[in-house]
Amino acid sequence: MALNRRIAVIGSAIMAPAAAQNQSLEELLYDIAQAAMKDAGLTADGIDGIVVASNDQFDGRAISVMAASGSVGGVDRDILSTPSASEHAFVMGVLRVASGQYETQLIVSWSPVEASSLSEAQRLGADPYFHRALPLDELSGAALQASAVLAARPEAIDLAARLSARNKANGRRAYPEAATSEAIGTKPRWPIAADMVAPPVLGAVAIVIASEDHVAKNGLKNVAWVRGMGWATEAGFLGDRDLAIAPALEEAARRAYAEAGLSDPRNELDVVELTDVSPYQELLAYEGLGLSGKQTWKDDVLSGVFDPGGSLPVNPSGGVAAINPVFCTGLIRIAEAARQVQGKAGRHQLDNAQTALGHAASGFAMMYQTVLVLGENKDGAAA
Amino acid sequence: MELLKRREAWNITYTHALGETASWFFVQIRDNARIYGRRCGKTGRVLVPPRAFSDQTLEPTTDWVEVGPGGRIETFTIVYEEFQNLPPPPYAFGYVMLDGADTAIGGFFKGVDLAEPAKAAEQLKVGTRVITKFAEQRKGDMLDFWFERG
Numbered sequence: 001m002a003l004n005r006r007i008a009v010i011g012s013a014i015m016a017p018a019a020a021q022n023q024s025l026e027e028l029l030y031d032i033a034q035a036a037m038k039d040a041g042l043t044a045d046g047i048d049g050i051v052v053a054s055n056d057q058f059d060g061r062a063i064s065v066m067a068a069s070g071s072v073g074g075v076d077r078d079i080l081s082t083p084s085a086s087e088h089a090f091v092m093g094v095l096r097v098a099s100g101q102y103e104t105q106l107i108v109s110w111s112p113v114e115a116s117s118l119s120e121a122q123r124l125g126a127d128p129y130f131h132r133a134l135p136l137d138e139l140s141g142a143a144l145q146a147s148a149v150l151a152a153r154p155e156a157i158d159l160a161a162r163l164s165a166r167n168k169a170n171g172r173r174a175y176p177e178a179a180t181s182e183a184i185g186t187k188p189r190w191p192i193a194a195d196m197v198a199p200p201v202l203g204a205v206a207i208v209i210a211s212e213d214h215v216a217k218n219g220l221k222n223v224a225w226v227r228g229m230g231w232a233t234e235a236g237f238l239g240d241r242d243l244a245i246a247p248a249l250e251e252a253a254r255r256a257y258a259e260a261g262l263s264d265p266r267n268e269l270d271v272v273e274l275t276d277v278s279p280y281q282e283l284l285a286y287e288g289l290g291l292s293g294k295q296t297w298k299d300d301v302l303s304g305v306f307d308p309g310g311s312l313p314v315n316p317s318g319g320v321a322a323i324n325p326v327f328c329t330g331l332i333r334i335a336e337a338a339r340q341v342q343g344k345a346g347r348h349q350l351d352n353a354q355t356a357l358g359h360a361a362s363g364f365a366m367m368y369q370t371v372l373v374l375g376e377n378k379d380g381a382a383a
Numbered sequence: 384m385e386l387l388k389r390r391e392a393w394n395i396t397y398t399h400a401l402g403e404t405a406s407w408f409f410v411q412i413r414d415n416a417r418i419y420g421r422r423c424g425k426t427g428r429v430l431v432p433p434r435a436f437s438d439q440t441l442e443p444t445t446d447w448v449e450v451g452p453g454g455r456i457e458t459f460t461i462v463y464e465e466f467q468n469l470p471p472p473p474y475a476f477g478y479v480m481l482d483g484a485d486t487a488i489g490g491f492f493k494g495v496d497l498a499e500p501a502k503a504a505e506q507l508k509v510g511t512r513v514i515t516k517f518a519e520q521r522k523g524d525m526l527d528f529w530f531e532r533g
Contacts (some may be wrong), residue, residue, distance in 0.1 A: 021386055060391060083412060128399045130432040133525040134476055135466045143460035151458070151509035186470070187463030190500050235438060238476045239487035240429070240457050243458055295521055 001261055003098040006212035006378050008223035009338035010021035011040025016203030016325045017178055028204055029071035036206035044073035048102040052081045053109040055087035055327045057121035072108050086329035087370040093209055110204040111327035118200050122353045128369030130193025142366035143189035146280035148243035153294050159301045163279035164196045169313050171322020174348035179322040192278045203325020205332045224341035228373035230255030249288025249369040266291050270353045271340050272314045273333040275361045316348040337374050404435040413523035419447045420484050428485040449483035452515035459507045473497040479530050494531040
């Protein structure tokens with residue numbers, strides 16, 4: 001189903017990792033919101049509504065609007081929050097503008113590292129009857145998924161090592177002051193090696209979106225149009241799922257590509273930013289997005305098609321493997337994709353990135369999947 | 384300048400209701416060392432762990448079906464990190480499709496030397512047949528049983 005109106009990303013800001021010691025959460029959120037609005041050429045008076053996303057267990061606060069309202073302009077202004085995923089705040093923001101009731105939205109997400117253990121906080125996501133007694137956190141979910149992928153395609157072990165090295169090299173190039181090459185600092189989860197996963201860091205991201213009317217009225221020339229958007233969810237119990245496939249991602253991609261009018265995404269996309277906790281998830285995402293499949297993973301990965309200089313570069317930012325602000329990584333991928341289209345990606349800006357895909361996954365073993373196709377050309381989405 | 388931090392430790396205890404379906408399941412584990420699933424009347428699929436309704440068909444499940452004790456490893460991982468309220472690491476856990484079930488149940492794997500991860504992973508590889516083992520003293524929770532190669 002196409003959107004009612006054309007909508008574009010008109011500004012954004014990424015702070016990841018953010019300075020961890022010298023700001024309170026409220027101060028960080030003030031800075032990130034101000035930076036995104038400045039990038040969009042707006043002040044808070046030009047923002048019609050706000051959507052925020054954060055994880056209460058990570059924050060050590062209940063109901064993230066309580067912490068964020070004052071910082072992001074939510075006092076006396078429409079503000080909603082979602083705890084499900086940072087990328088869902090973007091989906092909600094787009095739908096709010098598409099409703100015709102809003103011209104602009106500010107979308108903000110963050111992820112602190114103030115909890116004694118993010119793994120323990122993540123375990124609270126599991127039901128208290130059948131799964132709470134298991135060591136089920138994001139990394140365990142990714143590891144269970146990796147074992148399933150390896151059982152299906154044993155060669156994935158070598159491909160994962162290659163993808164991990166590429167993502168880390170990309171991260172060092174894109175964010176040399178921030179990207180880490182150190183091991184996670186805790187312990188590996190078989191079959192995921194410790195050095196494949198970046199340690200959690202404090203991060204925040206904000207995006208401003210606007211209607212086509214707002215873009216025209218303000219003469220904005222450099223925006224990233226939302227050409228297509230899809231999102232879908234798999235079963236909550238991991239044992240109900242085949243972890244070696246990503247049907248929710250296939251569905252999310254199908255919807256996003258249909259809206260965007262893409263029939264051959266591998267050739268029509270110019271850049272992809274993926275949310276991949278492990279490189280095994282990256283392989284699954286290639287399949288779910290229709291960019292490669294289990295039969296062709298090896299040839300495609302080894303040919304370098306997804307490397308810098310390849311025909312479809314993936315994760316020029318380095319992705320989650322380089323910098324991992326856990327909860328808000330999905331929204332950061334969308335911001336990175338938009339910034340590529342706007343030519344504002346920075347050191348990792350690609351030449352001629354006209355059409356970009358931002359992929360976000362969250363929940364245990366990529367339970368929630370979201371796909372955004374963003375473009376310089378506004379065709380798509382609103383049919 | 385001097386930057387302060389505030390440390391907050393909370394200790395809130397929750398007492399969750401299990402409902403009739405999960406209660407019956409755990410009583411059978413506790414009293415009889417048997418694992419049961421619930422059949423979806425619409426599809427015939429046997430859901431393990433049991434649910435009062437299928438989240439695919441949204442129909443109430445209709446009857447209890449004993450499953451296992453044998454099964455097949457669907458996926459696994461080996462964990463080296465310490466978690467609250469769990470045995471000291473390392474340990475292996477994953478999902479097992481018990482005989483007669485259509486969905487897999489999570490649980491721990493025991494009886495495998497985890498000192499060398501690659502060797503342990505070979506013992507636990509996807510498709511390996513396992514048997515459910517039960518603790519002598521059972522409380523009616525997920526730690527009452529585990530899986531061993533067999």
